[in-house]
Amino acid sequence: MKKVLFVCTGNVFRSMSAEYALKKYLKDKKISGWEVNSAGIKAKKEVIDPKTIEVLEELGIKDIKHHQKKLTKNLLKEHDVIIAMAKNHYDFIRSKFNYKNVVLFNELAINKKESVLDIQDEVKDYLNNRKDVEDKIKKTVRYILNKTPDLFKRISERFFLFSDFIEGSKKHRNGFPFMKLYETKNTVTFMSIDIPQKEDGHILIIPKKRYEGLSEIPPLILKELMGSVVKVGTAISNDHTGYNVLINNGVDAGQYIFHSHIHLIPRKEGDGINIEIWKGRKMNSKEFIDLNKKLKKQIYKNKIKT
Numbered sequence: 001m002k003k004v005l006f007v008c009t010g011n012v013f014r015s016m017s018a019e020y021a022l023k024k025y026l027k028d029k030k031i032s033g034w035e036v037n038s039a040g041i042k043a044k045k046e047v048i049d050p051k052t053i054e055v056l057e058e059l060g061i062k063d064i065k066h067h068q069k070k071l072t073k074n075l076l077k078e079h080d081v082i083i084a085m086a087k088n089h090y091d092f093i094r095s096k097f098n099y100k101n102v103v104l105f106n107e108l109a110i111n112k113k114e115s116v117l118d119i120q121d122e123v124k125d126y127l128n129n130r131k132d133v134e135d136k137i138k139k140t141v142r143y144i145l146n147k148t149p150d151l152f153k154r155i156s157e158r159f160f161l162f163s164d165f166i167e168g169s170k171k172h173r174n175g176f177p178f179m180k181l182y183e184t185k186n187t188v189t190f191m192s193i194d195i196p197q198k199e200d201g202h203i204l205i206i207p208k209k210r211y212e213g214l215s216e217i218p219p220l221i222l223k224e225l226m227g228s229v230v231k232v233g234t235a236i237s238n239d240h241t242g243y244n245v246l247i248n249n250g251v252d253a254g255q256y257i258f259h260s261h262i263h264l265i266p267r268k269e270g271d272g273i274n275i276e277i278w279k280g281r282k283m284n285s286k287e288f289i290d291l292n293k294k295l296k297k298q299i300y301k302n303k304i305k306t
Contacts, residue, residue, distance in 0.1 A: 086117065162257065
């Protein structure tokens with residue numbers, strides 16, 4: 001069961017609408033195997049605006065029996081996909097719970113890191129301007145419903161693309177066949193979706209089970225992954241003078257697909273691939289020493305099995 005959680009502030013408007021919109025989409029398309037829920041970072045007891053219910057019903061969503069839920073650490077752990085409706089929810093989840101792989105609704109729906117704004121964000125006199133409040137509710141609910149197909153497509157791609165390969169899907173999203181290069185008990189190696197124009201291959205090595213981050217992968221499976229890197233890398237070296245091993249761990253490091261994976265990129269002199277370009281802020285000696293001490297403290301504080 002793949003589990004999705006939408007998060008807003010009160011859990012009576014934006015996240016609730018997103019929950020019921022995705023449930024409707026899955027039901028209409030007869031897609032099984034998904035559970036959809038919603039929660040609020042505050043979720044203070046509040047009555048759902050009747051206009052929200054009215055618009056949802058007009059759009060074909062009936063029998064709404066919604067109960068507010070407050071976001072907790074356990075709720076985050078129980079779900080595979082966490083979708084924040086606005087930037088403040090995104091920031092709250094990352095800072096309060098140290099959960100880094102949350103994504104914005106619009107990041108998935110329209111590929112932009114923009115918020116789905118709340119009523120008071122757009123209707124400044126919302127307490128005595130009922131007409132504009134109702135117009136805002138109608139516009140937002142309709143927007144969420146209309147963008148749900150694109151949202152679901154990107155959820156499937158960014159979180160479950162590799163899992164779908166493992167479970168039997170035979171094609172990449174752009175039509176290339178899924179063909180295994182190498183396989184162990186817990187890992188699979190295959191050609192990547194994106195093939196660099198100036199070289200002849202870009203290989204991905206993944207654990208068969210989905211782990212979002214590197215630190216979640218059990219030591220024995222990590223050992224298998226690195227064994228696959230060596231095995232496939234040795235084969236690459238027959239026709240190449242080197243290869244890059246890359247891991248993007250976390251959204252801030254460029255991770256797009258939330259199934260931890262290793263990039264293996266064959267290299268030749270003059271191939272035009274510029275992975276080596278590294279532009280960073282230079283630090284002085286004191287900063288270097290202070291950073292070393294800070295990292296050392298964090299390393300020994302975190303109890304990670306190795």
